[in-house]
Amino acid sequence: MFRKGLMLLLTVCLAVSGAYAKKKPYKVGAVFAITGPASWLGEPERNTVQMIAEQVNREGGINGHPLELIIEDTAGDETRTVNAVNKLINKDKVLAIVGPSRSGTTLAVVPIVERAKVPLISCAAAEAIVSPPEKRKWVFKTPQKDSDAVIRIYEHMKKHGITKIAIITGTTGFGAQGRKQLKKYAPKFGIEIVADETYGPRDTDMTPQLTRIKASGAQAVVNWSIVPAQSIVPKNMRQLGMTIPLYQSHGFGNIKYVKAAGEAAEGIIFPCGRLLIAEQLPDDHPQKKVLVEYKRAYEKKFKEPVSTFGGHAYDALWLVINALKEVGPDRAKIRDYIEHVKGFVGTGGIFNFSPEDHNGLTKDAFAILTVKNGKFALLED
């Protein structure tokens, strides 16, 4: 009920703000996990697209057409996502869809958008979303690849002479996917995994696993998971007196996890987009302007620290808006336009799409960050 009320309110707001323009609104769908266990993804994404839509409409819309966002909550659930996407396509007749937030929910709707021929720009990471390219004609994604995160970590390790590592991963989809990639790429970098531990999504103490890792003679630990384990593992390591470096996944990209881990967060190394350290980038960095503007606007409006996840929605919606500006309200033309975008500067990196690559990012989209004095700091660009 509440959700419907919200949506009604939003539609009314948009209708009122769009009343000045006589031209027909451009309808774009957004499906995010706004509630439920993945809400830490969906909420900043929803906030971001709302903020962009307000801005676009305030500035006169897209070529005079107001942008009408229709936002659906998936609660992170596959069935609800399928229903939401069907509704957006058949009832609302949207021109394109931004989202979903999770890899599983995205894969669930890929066949639907392929059949209905509606462009979908996912905010989820799994590589299967955009491969194989010949079966993903209408699907794009904005987050960087998991495997690139692993590669950046291994490159950093190699440079610092680390060859024996321990991995500890959550049993969630994200953790399991990371574990797979970590094991797959280790031999290519001459890295040996001497301990492989896992933990449940709600575990509150990882000292047993870390005790084993301590005894394994590993030179570094990689933890791949989502909250709150990302704050607990460093705390437990400190408790056990472990001083070997801790690497975490790009999921660590939210300053709240650093605060939760306290002093134990100091020195954690992780690959991440450049959004969190936007202000520290040199002024001539191509992404700096976009990142700083988005970060300031978001933090001012929502009074909470920006996260990379909202950034994925930022990139996705702007791709759609740019396409609408150029080619107008035609689904096929929007798709063709996005497929040939080159040098689009987003929050996740600089996108160069092609018919074979519907992600458009390379491993250079990740920088290596660390935690210094309770703040994120750039370690290696």
Next chain:
Amino acid sequence: MSASALLQLLFSGVTVGSIYALTALGFNLIYNATGIINFAQGEFVMLGGMTAAWLAGMGLPLWFSFVVSVALVAALGASFERLCIHPLRSPQILSLIMITIAGSILFRGAAMFLWGKQTVYLKAFSGERPIRFLGAALHPQTLWVLGTALVITICLHLFLRYTLLGKAMRACASNRTAARLTGIPVDRIVLLSFTLSAGIGAAGGVVVTPITLMDYQQGTLLGLKGFSAAVLGGLGNPNGAVAAGLMIGALESLSAGLISSHYKDAVALVALLAVLCFRPEGIWGTTTQR
């Protein structure tokens, strides 16, 4: 595996186990007074932790946040009983349990709207510096959790055994009608048990938050593990609950350290099932005890 590593695993088990034990205590109290399982117990724990973290986050002293959070949640427990449990004309165990489940969903949702979905944290009461003992490290907060569990268990024991009110509470559990005939104000006893167990849950929530961190969904899992401990220890037996909580914790940690972390939860659950197969009343429970 070296002796110090083994000790470390035991310490981890104690840390986690003491959290389960503390949650289990609240289940017992309401069960003792009403004969029902309060499935909102985990939510009381969560609310305690969230409220304290919220107050401490506003710069209030830790002890003050602790006291206020326990008082607030106890008041919530009392109003929950008055508004949802008390008005029922013919209370049946099943419908009462359903109400507590509804309550847990309501509290979870309310916490989400009040404090959002982010994980909150609270400073450890006496620092983060681990206590070293024979090569193993113990988080100082564990001692706070254990101490709190111990104090609460002793107080509860004394209260239920030796005070008139405590005896009245036990009388209600064994036979409501008979208790009422002897002049015990049954509905007020039930109110008291909800208030107390909400307060105990909240106290537990505050002391565990520095270790576990807290978010609006954490209550479900804490409630589940606490419930397992309460059942394993024998429902209605506070001492058994503490022992069983520690046992489950130790079992989880030892199986993660010695066998494999992939099967940690499975080992603990299989052990739980096995015990319940042979002693359905729990290790320290008796079929007649209430």
